[in-house]
Amino acid sequence: MTRTLQDLLPAGGSTVQQQKESGAGPATGTPPYVEVNFREGGREAKVSVALTRWGASAPPPCPDTAYFPYSRCTESTRTDGSRVAVDRSPESPDRPSGAKAVTVTWIAANGDQVAVRQSRPSGDGAATAAHPPGLPLTQAQLTAIAVSARWGKLHSLLPRPKPSTPEPVAAMTGPRIAKLLTSLLPAGMHASGPGGSDGFGHIVVDDGKGKSLVAANVQKWDPEDPGITKIFTDARTLPDGTKATASERPAPGNGKGAVQLTYDTVREDGFRVVIMAVNAPAYGIPADREKPALDTGQLKTMALSKAWRTAANHADGDRAG
Template sequence: MPVDPYDDRSGVPVGDPFEDRLSAALQQTGSTFDTDRAALAAGGAARGRRRQLLRRTAVVGGAAAVALVGVGGALLGPWGGGPAAEPAAVASQPRPAESKSTSTSRSASGSPSAAFSRDDMIRTLEKLLPGGTFSGQDGRGTDSPYPPSAQVVFDDGKGASAISVGVDRVRPGGQQARQATQCPDKVFTPFDACTTTHLADDSVLMVLKGYEYPDKREDTKMWSADLITPSGQHVSVQEWNAAAEKGSPVTRPEPALSVARLTELAAAKEWREIADTQPVPQEPADPGTPEADGKAIVRTLTGLLPKGMKVVTKSADNTEFAYLVLDDGKGRSYVQINVQPGMSDLAGELFGGAETLSDGTLVTSRQGPGEKGGSGVVMWTVDTLRTDGLRVVISGFNSASQRTAATRATPALTMKQLRNIALSPKWRKLG
């Protein structure tokens, strides 16, 4: 069975769907990190707004990159998972409140709105698909604390294809809306094609032809479409060329729906009516500590590089994070940096046993294997925390990305150079 694209794997009630799916992704990948790094991510779980911030970058290296892939859309899709996937199991249980037809309820705004049962969701999905057979149906109605969804295994006679759809609401014009329709960065997530287009009604649609496993260890393809309407209705559709997204053999060369069919399914008016039953997320009352702009981070980092270092690629699409791919004539080297203000209360979790400089700045350094690259990939990291709470952590790799083979013996930046960059006073202007 496909996993619900709006399933929360963290075991906590869903608040901001993006934040919860982001948290779930990091928890899913957490087993690949050493104990102290997993503790860093867990340490921020109860910190309100900063929970997302910590989970985005507190676990340096691989996890930081994984989280930022989510900003580009790839992590907005379904998650794998084993026994921890309780919400999906709960969703498959019959609910006394569910019925075979719609009923009337009231939305968060107090206006009348239709209620849709689990069966309504499944029937709607099947109705919108082309001719074929269905099995493995599952879903959630609008009476669930989680966003409504439906999943089926569809066979058009050319092989089984898992298909899932979920709907919710986002703030029109907000960060989550932009992130849902932004193509991911190939440095982090390999894919065959990705397009973002504006439809006639001013909705924005992102269609991604990618893979279930970023390292392509299996041939399972995952294609997705995310639609955001001007009013903030969010429809997310995923499909696979297998009967399940994980642990199932490939049954056909490509998923069942063409890009045109996938677009039609995501844009169907039926989903928008269902999305209207969901509350619109409210702007946070307290925006909290200002976040460092990615473009400013890239400018500052570039200005701190040693002479002779050529910038081949750069990305500044996200707040508090940026990366460069450098080449000093000896091979390409990926460098990522996070600049996070307001992190002083995490000093004990992030910097236990750290070096303390004369001005009170805490510094830790690590040299070890790359989290996700092939054999021979190494990752060098310097992590710093100023007394005013500004955290700057920078990592260098001896490869062009975290997921590719080593291109050189060591990263282009030495540990001393990484340390000098992280401790530069110029970061205070951003935090």
Template sequence: MPVDQYSDPFEEQLSAALREAGGNFDSPAALAAAGRARGDRMRLRRRTAVAGGAASLALVGVGGALLVPWGGKPAPLPSSVAASGSSSAKPVYSPDDMIRTLQQLLPEGKFSRTDARGTGGELPPLAVGVFDDGKGKGSISVGLARIPADAGEINPSTAVMPCPDEEETHLDSCKTELLPDRSAITVYQGYEYPDHRDNLKSWGADLVTPAGHHVSVIEWNAAAEKGKPTTRPEPPLTAGELKTLAAASEWRRIADAIPGEEKKPVSPSGSSARPTEMAGWLILRKLALLLPKDLDRVKNGSQETGYGYFVVDDGKGASLVQVNVQPNMSDVAGSLYGSGAETLADGTRVSVKQGPGEKGGAGVVMWTVDTLRKDGLRVVVSAFNTAEQDQAATRAKPALTIEQLRAVALSPRWTATED
């Protein structure tokens, strides 16, 4: 999104592609899986944002066995092959293929389809359904994506959803493991709402492979993630079964068929020929590390690329903190940074603005630190005295000071290749 618009992601993402299934969530901690979905198209955006939305990145590198899916049934043959006339064309898996694969990998029980997408459209594959093992209905969803790497393999340990520090989590459990094939998987058990209302539980597993396959499984102890009463004490699958389902090779085969995820061209110097926008989930990961530790992370979300946000609370009310990250912005520096902008010793331009919000909320103020590095990377951090820009202010000032916003925007983490 153009950073100057400071758009509210809840509005913009209603019509945005549900890329890598990650978006908005009322999480039990900063990484909780269950999200505040705005319409069916938002529901499955949560997963990649979850991958980046932790309060910290305390990955636990312990050994773990790669479990074999129930029954060992292979993924269905793709419904069709992309009509390119080339033998190298990627197969196309239909929504029905996604549903059949999920159904085959689940334990014995009754399964009914709720929603699905295949690999043939603009949005990433997913399968959502209601599963009943005889002990009550629970909703289960699986989302697939590919995490692009500029060159070579990615590091699953830095790409998988991290567990938060113990003192910052409200999850019942969370564990990240490194599998024998060097994939990383996080299995967590938590709640849909921070206050545990309705006893609606949200459990999940997030897996990333060295080749960039991203598999995210989420389940609830109700027939839907929101709006339905709980039907059982806990979601249907145990932590071990979640791990098995996420690690099934069938998902990787389907993820390989996602179009448009080929590796970026690499220049002779070893870097990408053209810098690309930073993924939203990665922005959230970096921002999570940079926020003051004494803030309670209430909610977070992101767009596919370039934008992420947290709603934080320091005990004085909720405050929205958002970050825009844009590469290749040097050519518009003159129009973005006027005579009042500061130029640091390394050439970084810094502009500070304090004024009213731009979404019409009564009494809302917006504090912004806008930075541009010499390589053209623009990082803009803004904080508000409300959780929603179009709603009335809930506190006198944003939760972060200008000095803290400046520290976030100028952090070297935004240019680091790893967190």
């Protein structure tokens, strides 16, 4: 895999140091990954390539802003149906105004993915005499590496992905979930920044006291699945048979002072709706307010709304049609 990357890098440059290579065969259990230092014209960068085989359930190629709030990503579709995303994100999440890494991600129609990332070799974004400002590879050069047919042979060595459990409800896309979340908000709250992927949607809510991430998962489980049974072992059972739990924990991503309120529900047929609210506009960043914009009672009202079932049924109908 290292040789393939070296061959695809522009002529005239040099590979200064091989950093690492892993998962280059089906027996390793990890996706193929290679990372090298590339130097050209006095400029040096760490260049990495990661291969993934998603199958039909490939996620959007752009980072989800709920987890990567400083991402600036654009996506385009090629004539063969494959997609290319170009993302510029801070190398260090706690330094959003610092040096940016550039990642070009290519996803084929069959779900095979190549992600090529270029960043400073030092990782701190500081320009020195040894590493002058700027990175050696252009966006076009990174794209050429990502879309190269030479990665196909390595993709063929990867095992085909197994179906995920739980599965997102058919056609309940991130934008659809975000729109429904917005419609269920209490009066007086402003929503912005809708996003997400299949089965997961989110918005940023502002009630005048600071920004708050509000998100939802919509899933379909087998009611007898041990995984879902374990999640709701200590749940309260509502009169209609729905099981529900409520929790308050530190928010994922370890943002300073960030907490997450969660109201988790599953119906008797395995239809699950989880509503979450964080006192920050995204995961992994410091709290923007003392408490989330929604309290547990409001999350409960949203999670138990019949609108989720109605939307899921309509989504199934749209898909069938």
